[in-house]
Amino acid sequence: MRADGDRGGATVCLLAVGLVFVLVGAFGAAVGAARCARHEARNAADFGALAGAVRVLDGAAACARAADLVSANGGRMTGCRVDGLDLIVTARVRVAPLPGMTRDATATSRAGPARS
Secondary structure (H helix, E strand, O other): OOOOOOOOHHHHHHHHHHHHHHHHHHHHHHHHHHHHHHHHHHHHHHHHHHHHHOOHHHOHHHHHHHHHHHHHOOOEEEEEEEEOOEEEEEEEEEEEEEOOEEEEEEEEEEEOOOOO
């Protein structure tokens, strides 16, 4: 039996607060997944550029070696070019931060001889 002043208002407020916590948690997880994908893309591009820079004088072999390491690190190479003695590699990693939402994290790295 219910008292006259009790109409369930606290239940609605509690459900609303719970929904806010769930939404904030889902948003935080999505941001974390996107950030991890960005780091994975950066690592894949860095390792690909370093591995390819060793073979930069061989021409196309540098980009082939870079592509091998980018894919070994979970990425997909979307660009590779030789600029003098430097190799510039662009890698992309696909991430799904929320169900039904797919994005790409992209990073570019340059590797070559040390400059004075």
